Amino acid sequence: MLTQALFRALDRKAVWVISIFLAVAILVPMANLLIPPGQFGHVPTYLVSLLGKYLSYAILALALDLVWGYCGILSLGHGAFFALGGYAMGMYLMRQIGSRGVYGNPTLPDFMVFLNYRELPWYWLGFDNFWFALAMVVFVPGLLAFIFGFFAFRSRVTGVYLSIMTQAMTFALLLAFFRNDMGFGGNNGLTDFKDILGAPVQSQTTRTALFAATAVALAISVFICSLIVNSKLGKVMIAVRDAESRTRFIGYRVEYVKLFAFTVSAIMAGVAGALYVPQVGIINPGEFEPGNSIEVVIWTAVGGRGTLIGPIIGAIAVNMGKSWFTSALPDLWLFALGALFVFVTLFMPKGIVGLWSQLFGKSRSKPVITPSQSSDIERGEDPASFGSPQPKPAE
């Protein structure tokens, strides 16, 4: 019964995506560990970590897609949730260093010894326990999103106002985490990790395991998102996206729907950050840069928002492009990224995933900008679905 219900909730595409990433979670580590180096099909360890990084970005993009693509909330602060999850994991990893730090202090991380801390700040307590840290990875971004969203959605801060407020939130956190006396390592952040769950963080097996964990987490994220968007709640989310006032007038509590989506999305972003940190080996306040959060938005837009596979494709494609550009043509990367922003918003509103239907599909006959859209400026609302007929504003 339950499995049947689940399968009904998942569409075929989601099942495919989940299966692919579960397969990747098994095949890539195997290709790394079992096929000897030099032989065809071997995946070098650095590549495994790189792919793992892409996949954690994909989770982040998927998280953003849940609020932006399905609920119409453009968050410019998802980098903050990502970084908070990363910091929670980083704090666990710092505690695992133990007395192997430069100063050899068994409880205090190096930077605290350096800054003359005499004892561990209260908010660092408990982070030596992996499961506690994991709980914090979920809890801290979730709580922040809940509080922020509760106030913002309750007072109907929408559209660009909300985007700007989320950007201000991540900017405030950026400033805060840069401070040395916050107790999070200041601008150096947390780094020089040794162990995770007793296994050395740099070793080949740990890296492949982390990769597999990320791929599985991505599959689970797709599963959860699919469950949400295919449920009745998901339909209401889409209704909020397309006609917020009308949904409210019909009788739905729009703010709670938004709050749910925002909080779940923040938790997913936090988990992505927690998976990201051990694979890149550092977390610093730079992750809170407003620019990073906006970059996540472009991943989602490039892949195609409002779909489950789009943001994953977008995150991986853009980051592969970034890796290539920054090593081959570092000066041109910002040009490319900027052009991507402009190009995608102007010409590919449905992203890579929607390219086929945009070029050859039914919506071809309809202009991307309908006359009714240009009259919606005053509404300050985002009619997120392009091509499809716009709902008439509830006036």
Add this chain to the structure above:
Amino acid sequence: MLNLRTILLALLALPFLLTPARAQDVDIPASIAAMGEANLRELTQLVSDLAATGDPAVIPALEALAEGDLYLDETSGTVVVQRGSTHLDPVSGDEISLGEAADLSRIRVNNSLRRDIAAALSGMTLMSDNPRTRLSAAQGFTARPDAANLPLLDEAIAAETDTAVLKAMQTARAVTVLGDGDSALEDRQAAVPIVAQSAGRAASTILNAALAEAPEALQATISSAIAGLEQERAVWNALQNVWFGMSLGSVLLLAAIGLAITFGVMGVINMAHGEMVMLGAYTTFLVQLVIRQNFPFLLDQSLLIALPVAFLVTGAIGVCIERGIIRWLYGRPLETLLATWGLSLILQQTVRSIFGPTNQMVIAPTWMSGSFEFYGLSITYGRFWIFIFAAVVFAMLLLVLNRTPLGLQMRAVTQNRRMASSMGIRTPFVDAMTFGLGSGIAGLAGVALTQIDNISPNLGQNYIIDSFMVVVFGGVGNLWGTLVGALTLGVANKFLEPYAGAVLGKILILVLIILFIQRRPRGLFALKGRAVEQ
């Protein structure tokens, strides 16, 4: 030593103003000549002898001695004052030419002798005919209180007619009495308020020093006087903070006002607005470069010349952006936000490729450097002119919006786009002009920012979030909202800084705005009526 220097400066004018009127029982030239060979003790004696003459003619020699400018020519045995490369006679002040064989050695003094000289000079000048001289003498006594001078001061106070000088002398007397353990308690208590009121910035130092040695009965009086002074200083500090805040606010206003117009009229958030500011700054840099190479005589006016140039350049770029990108995205404000963000990356990287990532310099014109005192406030000319400039820009914009056809159309489009369109207003034209105007004003802000910030490709990014905050806080569609928002945020920022530190202050401001938005989601001065829709 600052006071000593002021005295000495005042004294430099003396030889021309004073006529020798006192009896001479010491041979001045002989005594001065004797200084050449004297040891320190003899020198002290000579100084007090000379001071006792009360003759202003000895002043230049004593000054020179204290400053270490008095030299003995070992070959001829004469004593001379050295001024740069010339040598003067210590008494007459005439220039003397020393022979080739001259062998100068400085007449050495120590600190206690310097003090003696300064005190002697003050005492001599307390009775001078020139009020300015008497004033600086009284200030000299304030700086070096000595109970031995009390009779002298009393005598001078009795004879004094000039109120300002009298006040300075009374201050000097009060300071002396306060520090003198032998004076009566009532006198010392009475001296406290005089010191507190008139000793200026030194007052709290003097009072604190007195507090340490004062008997118990006196301590209470002094403590309360110190408390009063501190309260007064807190008020001045607050006023200084208000000025700093207004100055910051004027910068924010310049940066945000263009954003407020485009957002108000078109409903688009222009993320490339900061880059318009940056381009304005680089235009200023280029204008100054051209002027320095071709028309150096205009260098002092280069900022004024840069103003229209920057306005036109950034305004034209703004119109291009609107025609090229933004008009395709109307009705999709979030997409506009993304596209303009991408544009800002491109603009930044373009500037970085052309000018390099390092900071460029714009030289401040002479009329913008330095500072002036306004009552107790110290105001730099640069900040002052930026404040005036922001006010002028604001007033001009108000005029444009309220008194021109374009302004009328812009307001109409802001309030109800569809109705405005129905009435025959070409909304696309208004949009392009609005965007051009907003960008042009950003360029003007860039010109002003060259004076207080580094010109780097990241210049705009430092202001963009603050500008958004101003717009969100002030509300859209009303310039006054932007004005109030900018000044409030500026002042609040400067007031939080001393308590919370610059960074934490900024965080607090952001949190406060987020909370404020809860109460008024559309800002301080929100548009009302049907235009608001949601």
